[in-house]
Amino acid sequence: MPGTLKDLSRRPSLLTAGHRLCAGCGAPIAIRQLLLAAGTGLVISNATGCVEVGTTIYPQTAWNVSWIHSAFENAAATMSGVETAYRSLKKQGKVRADFRFVALGGDGGTYDIGFQALSGAVERGHRMVYVCYDNGAYMNTGIQRSSATPLGADTTTSPAGTRIPGKPGHRKDLTAIMAAHDVPYVAQASPSHWQDLVAKMEKALAADGPAFLNVLAPCPRGWRHESSETIEVARLAVDTCFWPLYEVAKGAWRLTYRPGKKKPLDEWLKLQGRFAHLFRPGGEAIRQELQAWVDRKWAELVARCA
Amino acid sequence: MGQKVALTGNEAAAFAMRQIDPDVVAAYPITPQTEIVQHFSSFVHDGRVRTEFVTVESEHSAMSACIGSAAAGARTMTATCSQGLALMWEMLYIASAFRLPLVMPVVNRALSGPINIHCDHSDAMGARDSGWIQLYSESAQEVYDNLIQAVRIAEHAQVHLPVMVCQDGFVTSHGLENLEIEPDEAVRAFVGEYRPEYHLLDPERPITMGPLALQNAYFEARRQLAAAMHEAKPVILAVAREFEALTGRSYGFFEAYRMADAELVAVALNSTAGTLKEAVDELRRQGTRAGLLKPRVFRPFPWEEMADALTRPGIRAVAVLDRADTNSTLGGPLFNDVRAALFDAGRRPPVKNYIYGLGGRDVSFAELVSVFGDLRATARDGGTDTPVTYLGVQPRRSGELAAAGTRRR
Numbered sequence: 001m002p003g004t005l006k007d008l009s010r011r012p013s014l015l016t017a018g019h020r021l022c023a024g025c026g027a028p029i030a031i032r033q034l035l036l037a038a039g040t041g042l043v044i045s046n047a048t049g050c051v052e053v054g055t056t057i058y059p060q061t062a063w064n065v066s067w068i069h070s071a072f073e074n075a076a077a078t079m080s081g082v083e084t085a086y087r088s089l090k091k092q093g094k095v096r097a098d099f100r101f102v103a104l105g106g107d108g109g110t111y112d113i114g115f116q117a118l119s120g121a122v123e124r125g126h127r128m129v130y131v132c133y134d135n136g137a138y139m140n141t142g143i144q145r146s147s148a149t150p151l152g153a154d155t156t157t158s159p160a161g162t163r164i165p166g167k168p169g170h171r172k173d174l175t176a177i178m179a180a181h182d183v184p185y186v187a188q189a190s191p192s193h194w195q196d197l198v199a200k201m202e203k204a205l206a207a208d209g210p211a212f213l214n215v216l217a218p219c220p221r222g223w224r225h226e227s228s229e230t231i232e233v234a235r236l237a238v239d240t241c242f243w244p245l246y247e248v249a250k251g252a253w254r255l256t257y258r259p260g261k262k263k264p265l266d267e268w269l270k271l272q273g274r275f276a277h278l279f280r281p282g283g284e285a286i287r288q289e290l291q292a293w294v295d296r297k298w299a300e301l302v303a304r305c306a
Numbered sequence: 307m308g309q310k311v312a313l314t315g316n317e318a319a320a321f322a323m324r325q326i327d328p329d330v331v332a333a334y335p336i337t338p339q340t341e342i343v344q345h346f347s348s349f350v351h352d353g354r355v356r357t358e359f360v361t362v363e364s365e366h367s368a369m370s371a372c373i374g375s376a377a378a379g380a381r382t383m384t385a386t387c388s389q390g391l392a393l394m395w396e397m398l399y400i401a402s403a404f405r406l407p408l409v410m411p412v413v414n415r416a417l418s419g420p421i422n423i424h425c426d427h428s429d430a431m432g433a434r435d436s437g438w439i440q441l442y443s444e445s446a447q448e449v450y451d452n453l454i455q456a457v458r459i460a461e462h463a464q465v466h467l468p469v470m471v472c473q474d475g476f477v478t479s480h481g482l483e484n485l486e487i488e489p490d491e492a493v494r495a496f497v498g499e500y501r502p503e504y505h506l507l508d509p510e511r512p513i514t515m516g517p518l519a520l521q522n523a524y525f526e527a528r529r530q531l532a533a534a535m536h537e538a539k540p541v542i543l544a545v546a547r548e549f550e551a552l553t554g555r556s557y558g559f560f561e562a563y564r565m566a567d568a569e570l571v572a573v574a575l576n577s578t579a580g581t582l583k584e585a586v587d588e589l590r591r592q593g594t595r596a597g598l599l600k601p602r603v604f605r606p607f608p609w610e611e612m613a614d615a616l617t618r619p620g621i622r623a624v625a626v627l628d629r630a631d632t633n634s635t636l637g638g639p640l641f642n643d644v645r646a647a648l649f650d651a652g653r654r655p656p657v658k659n660y661i662y663g664l665g666g667r668d669v670s671f672a673e674l675v676s677v678f679g680d681l682r683a684t685a686r687d688g689g690t691d692t693p694v695t696y697l698g699v700q701p702r703r704s705g706e707l708a709a710a711g712t713r714r715r
Contacts, residue, residue, distance in 0.1 A: 045374065056517035063512070068377050070370060085378035085382070088358040243396070
């Protein structure tokens with residue numbers, strides 16, 4: 001179980017201050033929380049993306065653990081190699097220290113271009129925790145839609161146009177897809193619920209095999225919300241059941257947090273400029289469709305967790 | 307002492323990999339390389355190697371996993387060809403930029419399209435600028451010998467570059483040959499232990515690999531890679547000398563076959579050099595002073611040594627045979643490099659290009675003999691009216707232009 005906030009605050013920070021990510025970016029907040037659960041003796045493999053670019057401009061690095069980035073679509077494949085090298089060298093006595101392995105990617109690097117490598121790596125059973133920081137679009141290249149982008153969201157490749165008002169179609173349910181790989185541990189988490197997130201990371205690291213965490217990471221630039229409201233936006237995503245907190249441990253589905261009162265999705269949408277066009281005339285139908293989708297997915301999840 | 311055995315080129319590659327016994331292999335099947343992966347899988351599953359084998363879901367992931375593994379400090383190998391090498395292309399550049407000493411057999415096969423599983427060199431030639439050292443092999447013996455030497459070249463402190471060892475798909479990979487193999491202990495002692503200075507699994511010294519390098523740093527990293535290619539040249543020769551002391555088999559940048567007094571010279575990679583040796587012998591019996599220069603090292607390109615060898619007084623004409631095209635309208639990649647190497651020579655022979663054998667089109671003894679007939683005419687008339695000829699292509703199927711080659715106006 002995670003310690004108190006005071007305990008966590010005493011642990012060393014593995015992602016240090018001085019990185020170049022935007023003020024209010026959800027990704028480093030979530031990653032720092034995750035790493036508090038991990039401790040040292042860690043190797044991180046990072047997909048190309050905001051976190052990679054923002055933390056390592058040569059000759060500087062914000063990482064106090066070993067870290068590797070090679071390309072966009074292969075954080076999981078690269079980590080397969082690192083983890084296999086570790087097993088080989090450990091068996092031969094050439095490496096004595098214990099290591100654990102975390103792969104990091106945004107939704108573009110995980111849901112889209114890196115999905116094949118992720119699916120392959122977990123099927124092979126490499127002992128690693130793959131963490132997707134999901135900000136719902138290609139933010140590093142300038143807010144293009146990904147398969148994690150919600151219906152109707154205004155992005156630079158799904159603009160709120162006069163004919164097509166934002167992203168057509170719903171987002172991919174990647175957490176459920178990863179659960180279908182039948183790996184030891186899969187969970188969905190949010191930095192607004194830090195204790196839940198840290199506990200899930202501890203379970204993921206302790207799992208005897210691959211684990212997958214999908215972590216919501218609000219992006220003030222792409223979502224167009226105040227940078228001071230990141231955690232509040234993340235909390236509302238959970239309380240509207242757009243981003244339910246749950247885990248699938250050895251096939252057992254469990255809600256780890258149930259909102260006291262499921263809030264209307266509009267409360268979350270209206271905080272974000274990417275949905276502003278949906279509050280103008282003609283946008284209501286899309287809002288209703290999005291609410292209906294959230295309701296259906298939530299009901300399915302509750303049934304699975306029953 | 308060596309022992310005589312009969313192996314195919316693929317078996318020879320897998321046999322060398324077993325003796326090298328890398329810490330990690332990550333590989334994916336593709337015709338005609340698949341046998342290497344199959345044989346090696348048996349070695350892993352029968353406990354004959356200590357290697358951890360990653361059965362990746364694509365060649366892109368194969369090269370990505372190899373990069374992760376080598377960055378973690380493990381001696382790492384893979385194998386591929388054709389579309390697999392093409393899929394790795396992005397990661398080839400990153401492997402060399404990370405200065406990771408990977409070793410990879412490449413079983414040369416045509417690139418799609420149209421899809422074709424047979425031999426040509428377009429796959430490896432597509433990777434010629436990727437920062438990988440490229441060794442070419444005429445026979446299963448050379449596949450075996452080059453792979454063992456490749457480990458030492460790649461891991462040398464002055465080099466730290468990945469190496470691909472090429473052989474011809476099906477022609478060499480599936481042809482059974484007699485070759486000499488060394489005892490396991492001798493190979494193990496020759497390759498030694500891999501102890502990298504920096505790696506990801508040092509608890510005392512965490513490192514960041516693959517940071518963003520901008521305008522102030524990227525160029526220097528690329529320049530260092532280029533410098534390592536220069537450094538590789540003496541290392542390749544030093545490793546060859548050590549290998550010769552162990553095995554008695556001699557290697558250099560290229561093999562010069564009956565070149566001492568040759569007037570008409572062919573230059574060709576891999577198995578075609580074997581047929582060319584027969585052609586040279588036949589022509590010599592008929593009184594023609596024919597010779598062959600077979601490059602073993604294509605990257606780094608031994609341009610000075612090659613220029614010396616090809617501008618010796620007495621050489622009257624040179625034919626460069628390419629089993630790949632650049633689609634530039636000025637011939638194949640080997641031709642362009644050889645020709646560029648000769649540019650600064652005070653006196654240089656005319657150089658003609660023959661593109662042959664694409665997609666496994668058989669190249670016959672008679673066709674190769676006819677190349678020397680052409681060279682005789684070129685030597686007599688001077689110049690090269692037609693610098694690029696497509697050898698063995700069927701005119702009616704490929705159009706008159708291809709049949710005529712590229713004509714100088």
